[in-house]
Every structure is written in C-alpha cells, then in structure tokens.
Amino acid sequence: MAAGGGHLREARVDEVPALEDILREASMIWPEHRDDLLAHPEAVEVPRRDVRAGRVRVHEVDDLVTGFATVLTLPDGDAELDALFVRPALMRRGIGARLVEDAARRARDGGAARLVVTADPHAEAFYARCGFRTVGTAPTRFGPAIRMHRELPP
Numbered sequence: 001m002a003a004g005g006g007h008l009r010e011a012r013v014d015e016v017p018a019l020e021d022i023l024r025e026a027s028m029i030w031p032e033h034r035d036d037l038l039a040h041p042e043a044v045e046v047p048r049r050d051v052r053a054g055r056v057r058v059h060e061v062d063d064l065v066t067g068f069a070t071v072l073t074l075p076d077g078d079a080e081l082d083a084l085f086v087r088p089a090l091m092r093r094g095i096g097a098r099l100v101e102d103a104a105r106r107a108r109d110g111g112a113a114r115l116v117v118t119a120d121p122h123a124e125a126f127y128a129r130c131g132f133r134t135v136g137t138a139p140t141r142f143g144p145a146i147r148m149h150r151e152l153p154p
C-alpha cells in the first residue's frame, strides 16, 4: 500500500476491541515491553469515553483499520498525542506520519499552539521526523520516556 492510500476518520465505539488489538500488537514490537504488557493486560485500553468524544481517529484501508491516534486537550490548551499505534505488518508505509499530520491539523484548528507527546525512546526518531523536538524526559509505568513538542503555527 502506498503512503497516500486509505483514509482517516473518527473511530467508532464498536471497534474499540480491534483498536486494543492494534495497541497490544504494536507495543510488543519493542521486546522489553512484552513482559510488562503480558503482566498488565489492563494497560491495553482504548477508553471508550475518548472514542465517544471524537478524540480517536483511525486510518483505514478497504475496511481494515491500520492504525489510530488519540489526541487530548490539556488544561493549558496544548494538545497531547496520547496514543499512536500502527499494525506491525503495515509499519513504515507512512501511516503513522499521516495520523500525526491529521492530529496536528485538528489540534491547530481547535486552537492549540503546541502538540506534545510522551514518547517511547524507540519512537524518538519517528517523532523527530514528524517535526517534534525533545524537551526532556518523563517517567511512565513502563520506564523512562521522552517528552517531545511540536509547535503548531497558525
């Protein structure tokens, strides 16, 4: 599939289990997370309230959801990329970058001046390629992560 294939749309509540399968599979590409995820299956969750509120967008090709992204609004008005996962078999085809561009556009249209993310260190190169810069580190339940920002000029 070419990077421009497929389309983006809002997620539906009935597809939450499929999104959680993608989350689980995608997270397990980093070997050090496998045991954590197997020990804490409850960590694999796509909150239905986020889907109902229109915060979750999916990329779809021929009725197959290939990846998704969740964007939250922070109290200071920044937007946070809270989840971004692509089916492992379909990685490196531009789907993650498209979901980021969609998230950035929607956040900017919603008035945010910045899109922020707490990134797995493995994903730092991806986010750098998508226009984010590293601003620090942040602890997570699965170990240290990297805090990254992307400005959203009007």
Ligand SMILES: CC(C)(COP(=O)(O)OP(=O)(O)OC[C@H]1O[C@@H](n2cnc3c(N)ncnc32)[C@H](O)[C@@H]1OP(=O)(O)O)[C@@H](O)C(=O)NCCC(=O)NCCS
Pocket (backbone or CB within 6 Å): 026, 027, 029, 083, 084, 085, 086, 087, 090, 091, 092, 093, 094, 095, 096, 097, 098, 118, 119, 120, 122, 123, 125, 126, 127, 129, 130
């Ligand atoms: C991170 C993730 C969302 C990227 O999605 P993707 O669709 O594979 O990414 P893209 O194809 O859009 O990549 C765009 C560019 O980012 C960079 N990139 C992507 N994955 C990379 C990797 N593993 N290592 C280094 N650079 C990477 C490349 O420059 C790539 O362009 P190229 O393929 O032409 O070289 C996906 O790998 C994923 O779901 N990972 C597991 C979960 C995860 O870590 N999510 C982020 C949570 S913070």
